[in-house]
Amino acid sequence: MRPRLLFIYQKPTSFVRDDLRLLGERYDVRPFSFDLSGARTRPGRAALLARRWAEQAAWLRKELPKADLLFGWFADVHLSLPARAVARQGIPLAIAIGGFDAMDIPELGYGVFGTWRAPFARQVLHRASLLLPVAESLVQTTNSFLPASPEQGLRVHVPDLRTPIEVVPTGYDPAAWPLGRAERAPSVVSVALIDSDRTLRRKGVDLLIEVARRLPSIPFDVVGIEMDLEEIRQRYRPPANLALRPPLPREELAEVYGKAAVYLQLSRAEGMPNVLCEAMLCGCIPVGSRVFGIPAAIGQAGYLVEAPEPEAVARVVQDALDAPPSAREAAHAQIVEHFTRQKRRERLFQLLAGLMAEVA
Known part of the structure; x- marks a missing residue:
């Protein structure tokens, strides 16, 4: 028994x-x-x-x-x-x-x-x-x-x-989050369930909006917005290159990750970032805040930012966008080896x- x-x-x-x-x-x-x-x-x-x-x-x-x-x-x-x-x-x-x-x-x-x-x-x-x-x-x-x-x-x-x-x-199950293609158009994605302004700030989406403003030629995509979009527009004035999308079923996220070049996680508070790990398995090059479990997840396979300063974060994101395709394999391998x-x-x-x- x-x-x-x-x-x-x-x-x-x-x-x-x-x-x-x-x-x-x-x-x-x-x-x-x-x-x-x-x-x-x-x-x-x-x-x-x-x-x-x-x-x-x-x-x-x-x-x-x-x-x-x-x-x-x-x-x-x-x-x-x-x-x-x-x-x-x-x-x-x-x-x-x-x-x-x-x-x-x-x-x-x-x-x-x-x-x-x-x-x-x-x-x-x-x-x-x-x-x-x-x-x-x-x-x-x-x-x-x-x-x-x-x-x-x-x-x-x-x-x-x-x-x-x-x-x-x-x-995480590598079979559920397959490594996507090596060559990808420059793009940045972030996924978080955002149902209030407090959650938006905790997940660092306010900072992400400012980073997107400083990289106007790069498409940014935030998936998981449940709060009123007009409230976000009034308060933060997101730029035209930033798309705010509603939540997707978990099984559909692998396709999103498989197309994005960089995954951006700018949380101010986080445990072990599940969506970041799943995105890394799919070959997204990670950029994250040096906060709680994020550095452990990224290891040596991505980029960390030390403070919520939009100009500095934008430079790090550009470095990640310029990284060679082999960086995708390194991100995938980091999760397979440790998580x-x-x-x-x-x-x-x-x-x-x-x-x-x-x-x-």
Whole structure:
């Protein structure tokens, strides 16, 4: 009989779905979604939170007696009740740390440690058996793109943290993201789900707009805009060479990446940048901010920018556009060597088996 694993998450993002499939290869996975996105007002959010906790308590009463392991994505309020429950019963809890749960960035209104949920997050982090950040920089880092709050990471916001930490990056399937043609017309693409001005700034699209303005002969393409386009036009006046497009299904992005010369990721806050890694597999030459997991993803196979200065970033983008076709193979090889799904599978299985052995 396969060990039973309780998998708790907030929303079924692409990386959550990937881990559900991956862990399902070895475990009897029982998932629970703790989605709080349906409420718009404070009373509505409080009511939804109470309802989710009640649903989760009933689910735990049913599932926990037969569980061998609990796995969750993000240290947040959705793991508060399970963390207390498994601590009483001696069941190990492993948590994937994705980014939001290692940050407090007031100028962007981003990070769990700047919200009312911070005490819950700290309690979860202390009670976990193992923390699995997707990038070393989520443990501790200095971010030059955040002059008001440069020091970030778990050890900054929870200095008394004693829970074991093992970095396990997200993984990608090279077969799903084939290397495109070597010769490509000069072009720049970036993909991010932008549903508010706050998200737009966190993803660095405001900076990207200024970079595009300085390279008027180069087409720029931003995919994933869900907010009002007129609001963006009024506030940022994007140039004519910049296209703002709605989200595309994930399976259609490989074609987009396969045609673009450069992938530009100018986030001010990011965990392990999934879309950047997928674009690199498809042969996009990466240019990224030296922020959290972006330098680890790019390695020596692309270009990093040190500060949000449009003129300097534009020069780096031009350098990437001028790079030889062999740079596409280097970008592809960087992800294949360090960030495949198989590598995540092997490391996760090894660490989770070790947790179970400790309590056997």
